[in-house]
Amino acid sequence: MIIGLVEHEQGKLNERTAEMLTLGRKLAAQMGAPLAAVVMGGAAPEIAERLAAFGVSTVYAVKHERLGSYAPEAWARCVEQIMAAAKPAAVMAAGSERGNEAMAYLGALTGLPMAANCTEVQPGESFLVTRQCWGGTLWEEARIHGSVKLLTVAPLAVAAEEAPAPAALSVSEFAPTLTDKDLRVRVVDRIETASGRVTLAEARVVVSGGRGAGSAEGFGPLEELAGLLGAAVGCSRAVTSAGWRPHADQIGQTGTRISPEIYIACGVSGATQHIVGCKGSKHILAINTDPEAPIMNAADYAIVGDMHVVVPALCAEIRKRRGVSD
Amino acid sequence: MMNVLVCIKRVPATGSRITLTPDEQEIDARYLNFTFSPHEECAVEEAVRLIEAHGGTSVVLTLGPDAATDILVDAMTLGMERAVLLETESGDWDPGATAAAIVEAVRAQQAAGTAFDLILMGNEAADTGDYQVGIRVAHVLGLPCVTGVKELKIDNGNAVARREVKGGWEVFEAPLPAVVTVKEGINLPRYPSLRGRLTAKKKPIERMKPQRAHGGLEKVRFKVPPEQTSVAEVLGKGAEAAPLAVDLLQRLGVL
Known part of the structure; x- marks a missing residue:
């Protein structure tokens, strides 16, 4: 048996x-x-x-x-x-x-x-x-x-x-x-986290930033893009270690594993620790200044360029198509 | 006052590609540094904070080769007070054998006057991912064990531990002494300070040579999974790629 x-x-x-x-x-x-x-x-x-x-x-x-x-x-x-x-x-x-x-x-x-x-x-x-x-x-x-x-x-x-x-x-x-x-060891209480936001683990679209975001403020445009797409915002381990984002946002082996329709990784180099967390994505779009970055091997689509330039351009293009002026 | 033991494991700091030794028994680490895992860094930080808050002694332990003294020194740089090396000759010990050696060391520390109120570990080792050493150690020592902890409070001789689950938290309580395995995110580990570096070199490392018990899980070999590298389709450079990228989002139906 x-x-x-x-x-x-x-x-x-x-x-x-x-x-x-x-x-x-x-x-x-x-x-x-x-x-x-x-x-x-x-x-x-x-x-x-x-x-x-x-x-x-x-x-x-x-x-x-x-x-x-x-x-x-x-x-x-x-x-x-x-x-x-x-x-x-x-x-x-x-x-x-x-x-x-x-x-x-x-x-x-x-x-x-x-x-x-x-x-x-x-x-x-x-x-x-x-x-x-x-x-x-x-x-x-x-x-x-x-x-x-x-x-x-x-x-x-x-x-x-x-x-x-x-x-x-x-x-x-x-x-x-x-x-x-x-x-003696058992669940004694359960605390529900009330949140209207889509969770990383369940989001259909995930937008993330890595070391290339440069600072906590560097996530501003990513938040904006996520807002336009109804996406969850994630980040790499470098970002949580620097204290720019809370650990709950971390995608990776010691963070959250995601499986969205598309994952947009901005300024993320693609260490193994990170790839483990995002390889369940159906499609990966990498935005990175370095065309040789390891994330490019995991990505289906790439834009070579600075996320601080590319992400605002994506937001502007989406607004344009929706007929909303900046 | 409390005494806290933290168990850590020396693992290669793998970059983006893993290559194996010709006998397929180890990761080829000739060009790699060694470290301990993120979960364990957080276990060390948690121990240091607990001792800062409650007073007492913090001890860091690892099982591994002589070269593993490096990670013990790293942990002492971050504030652990002293270290124990369970020195092994070669190869990885399976979880059963590892747990037996840790139990022996905990008992030896107790016999020498340091009884631990709390034993912290990472939830799982970064490399072998066995998910069981903490539970096996706790069982033999007759202690309660809470795993996967992302928030820990010590309150009146009780460990109150939270574990993240879908949509919220599960709360566990265990009377001390206890074993708690933690996950990254329980805290944000500090950076090593210059003073930490200087004092760490003077902190004592005690050595033991444990007998290898028969754990029953035998490694045959490592295998590198077939690589699934795709060649990314480059949509363009800089801002001019935006229209093509938005076309893509439209095609995938997420716009």
């Missing part, structure tokens, strides 16, 4: 979980093993149906009065107890924040190794995996040893694909035994 740890929000299967289950189903088929899923807080019927569509034949619906809020160690403890009964060959989760965290706890609780952010898996006595390092700019081939193989699946590395035919599904409730210690 292969077990997948499921994440869902308000009755909707998480996209990253769907990717993980797709890889899990292929692995299970290779091993001639069934695919099972662990769902925290009980499985809503609509989740169960989606899981069957992805080839899951057994659902462990975990029910416990104290699992109302996310508690990573408790999640791992539940999976550990299911493992003891079901004896799976492997346990998988999405390489999401929660997935990596819960699987790391499971590794710690069981003393088993855990491989994070895998993109390919070959079963065997040990599993041979390919996993993402350096934010995905380097791959590592590694062997996972141990009696049960623990791994997470890198986000967006596997296309989510339903099974040719849905699996016949059996749902069984599982009541874990949890101690205070398992629940």
Whole structure:
């Protein structure tokens, strides 16, 4: 048996979980093993149906009065107890924040190794995996040893694909035994950030500035262009390190990963740290004085020139076409 | 008063292209400098600020070769008081082995009189991205662990930590002693000062040679992903390119 740890929000299967289950189903088929899923807080019927569509034949619906809020160690403890009964060959989760965290706890609780952010898996006595390092700019081939193989699946590395035919599904409730210690680290509060603005992660258009912006004030024209396009404004790590913009605006390996229709990168050199964060963009337009800058290798379109000249010209052109005078 | 340990990792400062050694076991670092990751820079800054606010001792630790003393000195330049090097002979240790060595060092520090109230790490190493050393260390030491933290307050012996999630923040609480792994953005690290540089050289570095435990995750080799370099279509130079660029925006339907 292969077990997948499921994440869902308000009755909707998480996209990253769907990717993980797709890889899990292929692995299970290779091993001639069934695919099972662990769902925290009980499985809503609509989740169960989606899981069957992805080839899951057994659902462990975990029910416990104290699992109302996310508690990573408790999640791992539940999976550990299911493992003891079901004896799976492997346990998988999405390489999401929660997935990596819960699987790391499971590794710690069981003393088993855990491989994070895998993109390919070959079963065997040990599993041979390919996993993402350096934010995905380097791959590592590694062997996972141990009696049960623990791994997470890198986000967006596997296309989510339903099974040719849905699996016949059996749902069984599982009541874990949890101690205070398992629940001592849990979400005690949730704070919503009220914001009318489009977020970087979800924007259809992102305009960003790098070191070439020169100063905090240098973002003025970028804000203006973003305003005209309904875009979010981002920046490179050089900019947040200089204190010109808040870290929340940073696009990159240690910032936000974006996936807009078009990303307009102005005065951004294109260090690996940055490219990792913007490579999910459908199109990239780079505006840079240096035609040899690394960003040019990632870009589909380029304007060679000073962003302080080009960006105002773009704003003027957009206004002109909309029939608004400057 | 509190004692804070920060664990950091020496990694090559890769530019825009990664090349490997012929045996595919390491990044070819002949022409690269070494550094520690942005998350860990923030962990160091957070520790320095906590000690400035509460008093106590700050210790920075790394597991790596002798050359890793450089990043320990860098961290002490930023205000960490002393350092521990867990010296290894060769190669990367997997997360299980790394965690076991850190646990051993924490226990040795405690036996020698420094019990840590807080152990800070980066959320994940910049290179291997294993996402687990903090949790494994916390588990063996019997401590609570909060990961991915972008705001940390120490209040009455409690760590109150916030983690950014879609549309807001999740708040966690853990009694000290605790392990907290942080993300860049929790603070804006200071620049090294001249005085920091001068005093760092006099700060002590303690050395230990840990036994390598069997972690069970075995690196076979690194692979450079097939390069997806596109040749950018140059729309033009300077302001005269604006009409073509706006045509493009129109074509993509974002205007």
